[in-house]
Amino acid sequence: MSNSYAQPILRTGDLAEALRVVRQLLELADTSSVEVDLQAVARTPGELKRLAEVVPEADWWAYGSDRPGSSREGGTAADHLPVFLSDWSRPIHMAEVFLAAAGSASAMVRWDFDGWPAAPEVNLGRGGTRGAYVTLAAHAHDLYLNEPADVHTVFVHVKQVEAERAPWLAAQVGLRAIGELAMAPL
Template sequence: MSNSYAQPILRTGDLAEALRVVRQLLELVDTRSVEVDLEAVARTPAELARLADAVPEADWWARGSDRPGSSPEGGTAADHLPVFLSAWCRPIHMAEEFLAAAGSASAMVRWDLDGWPAAPEVRLGPGGTRGAYITLATHAHDLYLDEPADVHTVFVHVKQVEAERAPWLAAQVGLRVIGELVVAPL
């Protein structure tokens, strides 16, 4: 199994701006088969209720390695707050609905792409599905949702051997990379 590598290209307090950048990146690719993966950390009963309404089939786990409780084990998520929720391979239209439901909770949407376009300026042909993602982490600095924040972060994912594609992608939407290339959870 291979890893994805992600690099942040935008950090903003304005969710609409972050979504605008995501939409611009999506204009670079064929979106007919794009799916989204949805993840969030619910810390309060209100956050959990909103997220469960938005994605009722989401799996959940008690947040923290030393805390028992998960949907596969049975039980109720509300009895194990804070919980991590996850729903993968959802239709693209669910992204913004999910983010609206997340409100101020730390959440993540990852757009799973068929590949990036050719980047001739950095001598790269079209990319395949491996490493072709866009992630928006809301109310978080990081991909793991471990660092809650008042900002939203847009990441582009690339193959490690094609690291120069990340700054190229950022430039296509008028931005630049703003952090290190990091191993991304998949």
């Protein structure tokens, strides 16, 4: 498991605006190879049904500390609501499909690509694949979907030793860092 460091750069009630910022960041990045990781918390049968239709192979486990039940143990997710769903290494077009299915449920999409561009203003060369991510936490303040919200949060991920790249990236899309840089286990 590797870690990146994530910094929020946008909180907005407008999902379309959050996706616009994500697209701008991806235009800066080396996306020769890009995929998305998807996660959500399904609290109702309707949320679970919509999400399972678009990510039928997703792993799931009962959401909350010390609650039994997971896809590895067998059984059905509907019997263990709320559940946390996770699907990895999906094609990029799945991001918006997944967010649409999530509706008002807390959901996370992380774009994983080949690297960030050089940031000469902060003395950084091109960034490699480790630490090169953008995350959109829909209906959440945090990467782990523990803090449901009426807003969507965009995070840029960088290597810890390249922390200056995060505010530099925010500036490239007309924004600024709005929170602390924090470790983000993958």
